[in-house]
Amino acid sequence: xxxxxxVFPGTNCELDCHHVxxxxxxxxxxxxxxxxxxxxxxxxxxxxxxxxxxxxxxxGAIARFSPIMGAVADFAAAGRPVIGICNGFQILLxxxxxxxxxxxxxxxxxxxxxxHLRVENGATAFTNRCRPGQVLRVPIKxxxxxxxxxxxxxxxxxxxxRVVLRYATPEGAVTAEANPNxxxxxxxxxxxxxxxxxxxxxxxxxxxxxxxxxEDGRLIFESIVASVEGRVAHVR
Amino acid sequence: xxTMMTTWKARVYVTLKPGVLDPQGRAVENALKxxxxxxxxxxxxxxxxxxxxxxxxxxxALARVAEMGRRLFANPVIEQFRYDVTExxxxxxxxxxxxxxxxxxxxxxxxxxx
Numbered sequence: 001x002x003x004x005x006x007v008f009p010g011t012n013c014e015l016d017c018h019h020v021x022x023x024x025x026x027x028x029x030x031x032x033x034x035x036x037x038x039x040x041x042x043x044x045x046x047x048x049x050x051x052x053x054x055x056x057x058x059x060g061a062i063a064r065f066s067p068i069m070g071a072v073a074d075f076a077a078a079g080r081p082v083i084g085i086c087n088g089f090q091i092l093l094x095x096x097x098x099x100x101x102x103x104x105x106x107x108x109x110x111x112x113x114x115x116h117l118r119v120e121n122g123a124t125a126f127t128n129r130c131r132p133g134q135v136l137r138v139p140i141k142x143x144x145x146x147x148x149x150x151x152x153x154x155x156x157x158x159x160x161x162r163v164v165l166r167y168a169t170p171e172g173a174v175t176a177e178a179n180p181n182x183x184x185x186x187x188x189x190x191x192x193x194x195x196x197x198x199x200x201x202x203x204x205x206x207x208x209x210x211x212x213x214x215e216d217g218r219l220i221f222e223s224i225v226a227s228v229e230g231r232v233a234h235v236r
Numbered sequence: 237x238x239t240m241m242t243t244w245k246a247r248v249y250v251t252l253k254p255g256v257l258d259p260q261g262r263a264v265e266n267a268l269k270x271x272x273x274x275x276x277x278x279x280x281x282x283x284x285x286x287x288x289x290x291x292x293x294x295x296x297a298l299a300r301v302a303e304m305g306r307r308l309f310a311n312p313v314i315e316q317f318r319y320d321v322t323e324x325x326x327x328x329x330x331x332x333x334x335x336x337x338x339x340x341x342x343x344x345x346x347x348x349x350x
Binding site: 057065094101103104108148182 | 252259263283314
């Protein structure tokens with residue numbers, strides 16, 4: 001399978017994403033500049049983290065109008081996997097490909113440290129290599145990761161298993177103390193209704209190798225591979 | 237053949253919707269209380285955007301600014317916006333901002349558009 005890593009002006013995690021796919025998974029991967037308009041021939045798309053357009057106006061607000069985003073929307077509409085990490089998640093929300101919004105962190109601090117994530121749904125295209133309830137250790141680095149959606153949307157996400165990852169303690173308890181940014185219901189990652197567009201604030205791409213001290217992030221990428229290669233059935 | 241266009245200046249205020257937690261506003265409120273402004277409450281921080289635009293009349297300018305607000309300036313999930321439009325130049329805009337900037341006096345020259 002071939003991967004695309006979309007690069008906007010101000011993206012800064014594209015090298016890490018490229019490295020994980022190329023060197024850890026050993027799969028073909030290409031950068032796609034935000035001014036490109038085509039994603040033909042790719043099997044998975046990564047919107048990496050960073051500060052696209054300097055976070056001007058709102059995080060992701062300007063990137064969502066980049067020429068490539070039309071192709072990303074088409075790619076998603078075709079049921080193919082799209083993962084947005086950190087700023088990529090923010091862009092997917094601004095683009096309306098995922099519901100809700102990310103506010104300033106509660107406490108206003110830019111939070112840069114490891115967190116623990118409880119896998120709430122292990123049957124998605126992005127978590128099928130995880131056990132339900134498994135706790136992943138992955139770092140965050142963001143100032144605006146405070147997930148919000150109106151109560152009806154939160155209720156729907158919860159009822160339909162679309163809250164995929166939640167901030168938790170190392171033991172997997174979902175507590176206020178384990179919530180680094182004030183996200184409603186400790187939400188760290190969600191999928192769309194169809195199950196093929198995923199956004200998460202933590203950075204699995206910098207937690208995918210033993211040499212970096214953390215390997216759990218690799219499960220996210222391996223899940224996408226398993227899903228695309230048809231080893232699991234999941235996309236509704 | 238072309239409609240006579242006028243230059244307008246729009247002022248757009250983007251704020252978080254009521255009920256959406258505003259961590260910045262809360263921090264500012266706490267700072268005000270530390271400074272002794274015990275009477276303050278409900279402090280909200282927003283964004284202010286100025287836009288110059290060409291439009292045949294005021295209604296057309298307002299309609300365009302409303303569309304800009306919906307499509308770009310505000311994220312409707314968490315934000316709301318309000319706006320007004322004044323004719324640029326001819327002193328009209330100056331009169332329009334007087335109320336808003338009058339209290340700052342000394343900085344009025346810097347924020348004016350003359």
